[in-house]
Structures are given as structure tokens and as C-alpha cells.
Amino acid sequence: MSTIQTWISVIGSLASIAAAVWAFIEARKASNAATKAENVKGEIVERRKIVEVSHVHVETSRILKVVSKVGPSCNQSLLRGVNCGSIAKEVEEYSRFINEHSSHFTDFFENKAKELCEQLHPDIESLSEAKSFEEKKESGKSIYYKINSFMPFVKQLSDEKKENVATN
Template sequence: MSTIETWISVVGSIASIGGAVWAFIEAGKAANSATKAESVKDEIIERRKLVEVSQVYSETSRILKVVSKVGPSCNQSLLRGVNCGTIAKDIEEYSRFINEHSSHFTDFFENKARELCEQLHPNIETLSEAKTFEDKKSAGKNIYYKINAFMPFVKQLSDEKKENVATN
């Protein structure tokens, strides 16, 4: 009887060892799957950020064209018939939009998007309330130059996000 018990014990030990090896292999596969899932999640997040930064770049280009109607190159004849209140409203919406996406522009304690929003607020009011050509042009130029100065930061971040997604 002891021979059967010995064989059963040996077979049981082999089965336990086999089960442990199988569990170890499956745990490795699960770890690899978790790592792949985390990698895919990170890539999805980076692609979403790229889309958002691209939208900010596109909106910045668009709003520069809108502001240029009252910007540095405008004159009295070009300004005739231009509704500065509508332009001010577009700039206000742009300011809200970039503030919403400002988390992408944080570099240590400096945030260029939030800075631009804060700088635009008084100019939006001035443009909206401007009556004379000089007031309209002055407010328009200030807004134009501030947004134009922000453009390189948007472009740089957009390029970095594109490169980051391309290397993943």
C-alpha cells in the first residue's frame, strides 16, 4: 500500500509543481496584458491631448483672422461697417475656450493660456465699448498682438504632442 501512496504523493507533487508553473506563466501573461492595456490607455490620452491642442491651434489661427479686421493693418475705410461688438464676443468665446484647455499649457508655474485670458479681458471690454476709430484700432491692435504672441506656444505644444504620439 505504501507504494501506491508514494506514487500518489509523487503524482500529486508533480501536479502541484505543474499547477504552480502554469499559474506563473498565466501571471506573466496577465502582467503583459496589464502593461499593454496601460500603454494603450496612455496612447489614447496622448491622442486626446493632441486633438485638444490642435483645436486650440486652429482656433488661435481663426481668431487672429477675425481680430485682424480691427488689428494693426486696418484703416478707417476698412473698419467702416465692421461690428466691433461681434468681434469682441468672438474673442470672449475664444478666451473661454483656451481657458478650458489651459491645463495643456502649464510649464512649471507658468501658464501661457491663462495669462493670455487675463490679459485679454480688459481689451475685450474696451473693444466692445469703443466708439471712435482710434479706440477700436487701439483695442484691436492690443488684442491682435497678444494673441499673435501666444501663437508660437500653441504651435510648439502642438508639434511636441504630434511628435510624442508619433513615437509611441
């Protein structure tokens, strides 16, 4: 009887060891799968950021073209028939758009997108309320130069995001 109990104990111990090895192997597979899932999630997030930053770049280029109607190269004859109120409205929508995506432009304590939004507020109001050619041109130039100086940051960030994904 004692030998049967010994054999049962040995078989039970071997089964426990085999179960522990099997559990360890399965845990390792699960860990690898979780790591792969985390990597895929990170890649998806980075690609979404690339798309958003690229969209900001496209919108910045577009709004520069819109503002150029009242920007540095406009003259009195070119300004005839231009609706400054609608241009101001488009700049206001652009400002709201970049503010929404401003988290991509944070570098330490400096956020170029938020800075631009704050700088544009008075210019949007003055362009919307401008009556004379000089007022319209002054507001338009100010908006144009501020957005144009923001463009290198958008381009640099867009390039960095694309390069980071390409190297991963």
C-alpha cells in the same frame, strides 16, 4: 499501503508543481496584456491631446483673422460697418476655449493660455464698449498682438506633441 500513499503524495506534489507553473505562465500573460493595455491607453490619451492642441492652433489662427478687422492694419474706412461687439464676443468665446484647454500649456509654474485669458479680459471689455475709431483700433491692436504672441507657444506645443507620438 504506504507505497500507494507515497505515490499519491508524489503525484499530488507533481500536480501542485504543474499547477504552479501553469499559474505563473498565465499570470505572466495577464501582466503582458495589462502592460499592452496601459500602453494603448497612454497612446490614446496622447493622440487626444494632439487633437486638442491642434484645435487650439486652428482656433488661434481663426481668431487672429477675425481680430485683424480691428487690428494693426485697419483704418477708419475699413472699420466702417464692422461690428466690434461681435468681434469682442468671438474673442470672449476664444478666451473661454483656450482656458478650457489650458492644462496643455502648463510649463512648471507658467501657463501661457491662462495668462492670455487674463490679459484679454480688459481688452474684450474695452473693444465691446469702444465708440471712437481710436478706441476700437487700440483695443483691437492690443488683442491682436497678445493672441499673435501666444501663437508660437501653440505651434511649438503642437509640434512637440506630434513629434512625441511619431517617435513612440
